[in-house]
Amino acid sequence: MKKILLIEDDLILRENTSELLELANYEVINAPNGKIGVEVAKVALPDIIVCDIMMPELDGYGVLQALHTNESTHHIPFIFLSAKTERKDVRKGMDLGADDYITKPFNEDELISAIESRLAKAAILKDLREKKEEKKVVIEEKESIRNLNDLKNYFDDNGEIFHFAKNQIIYQEGNNSNYIYLIISGLIKCHKLDEQGKQLTTALYKEDDLFGYTSFTQNLSYQESATAIKDSELVGLSKKALTNVLNKNHQVTLELIELLTEDLAVVKNQLLQMAYSSVSKKTANTILKFVEKLNSKPEEQIRISRNDLASVAGIATETLIRTLSNFKKQNIIEIEGRNIRILDLEKLKDIY
Numbered sequence: 001m002k003k004i005l006l007i008e009d010d011l012i013l014r015e016n017t018s019e020l021l022e023l024a025n026y027e028v029i030n031a032p033n034g035k036i037g038v039e040v041a042k043v044a045l046p047d048i049i050v051c052d053i054m055m056p057e058l059d060g061y062g063v064l065q066a067l068h069t070n071e072s073t074h075h076i077p078f079i080f081l082s083a084k085t086e087r088k089d090v091r092k093g094m095d096l097g098a099d100d101y102i103t104k105p106f107n108e109d110e111l112i113s114a115i116e117s118r119l120a121k122a123a124i125l126k127d128l129r130e131k132k133e134e135k136k137v138v139i140e141e142k143e144s145i146r147n148l149n150d151l152k153n154y155f156d157d158n159g160e161i162f163h164f165a166k167n168q169i170i171y172q173e174g175n176n177s178n179y180i181y182l183i184i185s186g187l188i189k190c191h192k193l194d195e196q197g198k199q200l201t202t203a204l205y206k207e208d209d210l211f212g213y214t215s216f217t218q219n220l221s222y223q224e225s226a227t228a229i230k231d232s233e234l235v236g237l238s239k240k241a242l243t244n245v246l247n248k249n250h251q252v253t254l255e256l257i258e259l260l261t262e263d264l265a266v267v268k269n270q271l272l273q274m275a276y277s278s279v280s281k282k283t284a285n286t287i288l289k290f291v292e293k294l295n296s297k298p299e300e301q302i303r304i305s306r307n308d309l310a311s312v313a314g315i316a317t318e319t320l321i322r323t324l325s326n327f328k329k330q331n332i333i334e335i336e337g338r339n340i341r342i343l344d345l346e347k348l349k350d351i352y
Contacts (some may be wrong), residue, residue: 003027005046007037007054007063008081013104017050017081017111024112034058036060038066041073048112048118050111053082054094074185081106097230099132100305113303113338119306120290127228145249148259152208154184154245159235170212174227177214179236183207192209192224204229204314210259212236279315283349285322286313287333287340299340 004026004334008014018028029044031037035057041049049067053060053104060080067073071145079093080093083104093101098112100114140198145151159182164170170181173192181188187203202224204210246253310320325342334341342348 002028002048003029003044003046004115005031005037005041005044005049005051007031007034007049007051007055007060008105008146009052020108020111021115021224024212026115027305034060034063037063041067042078045061045072047122048077048115050079050081050115053080053084053089056218061092061096064093068097069281075122077122079114080119081111109303114305116305117290117338124289130242145245146251148210148252148255150251151245151252151256152182152210155210155235155237158241159237162234162236162252164232164234168228170226170234171222173222175231177222177239178222179212179238180210180242181236182235182236183209183211184233186234187229187263188226189229190224190226190233213256218292248292279319279323280326280351281322282313282315283309283327284348287342288348291342298344299334301341303338304340305338313333 004016004020004021006021006028008017008030009032009056014030014032018030029040029046029055033042034051034055037049037051040056049063051060051063058084060067064078064080067078071271077099078097079100079102080098081104082089082093085103090101090103096238099118100239102111102114110129112249124158147155161184162170162181164186169179170188171179184207185207186210188209190205190211192202203211212222212226217312243274245258261288268294286309287302290309306317306324309324310317310342313320324333324335327348330344332342332351334343
């Protein structure tokens, strides 16, 4: 049974909402204000948090900021539930990192739909993280740097910490390549401009990824630009220091070459996907993932926001909406508001 933390200072609304969620088979923990809510979240570690904004002690914005800066709670999906309906209030909540913003008064279906959507998205992202961890080679701890994990520890111990705000440029194409970076937290986009001035995303790097390497033997400039997609913490190691490490640890050099080779393979695959309707494949794959995570039968409707679909698929929301419209025209899916129902499962699987 999934656990929900409900932070709401209005006693009647809190009790009514809690009862509604319990009837939907959720375990509900209540907190009467933001300050208590933060402490409860750190101890209980709920699967999702539903929080009011206007509260005594600590408002909802403060709750979200406090939880996002805590390592044990920053990954928990967060939904604002508020009577503040102005566009600027909604935008402020989403800019702070909320997963959804539901205005009062709300209906039962709207709240349950938002919760199911965010839980499914969190489950998919967790699976991706676990698969990535499974690929790492597990070895005994040794004093020397024998593999990439040891190299990353070396970054942590000897590198320089950098903080970049959302949309801040880390380096630009043509800059001197002084640092190689390890991502402690956040999300980084590398990109180039084509001859027509259109931006092409060449890679996305997440927590625990290395990026920024060009050449370790020549003084080459960065071959692409890098920008923080969200607030990020990086640790940078100078190219000179890394070269010294690689000269003394040949096994790490081989693993780093393998990493570079994998990056090239990813870029090649990306170009192939771009040439052969990759957006349709990504969209179809993501719909099927949400069906699986929501434990839904294909012929049943799933309730999922366009932003969540686009986020997991890794494409722009506008592009996703156009792709969904094409699926609808082909009678592959049916769309009604947030609801999507698969009409032709085999066609969808063929696209995937």
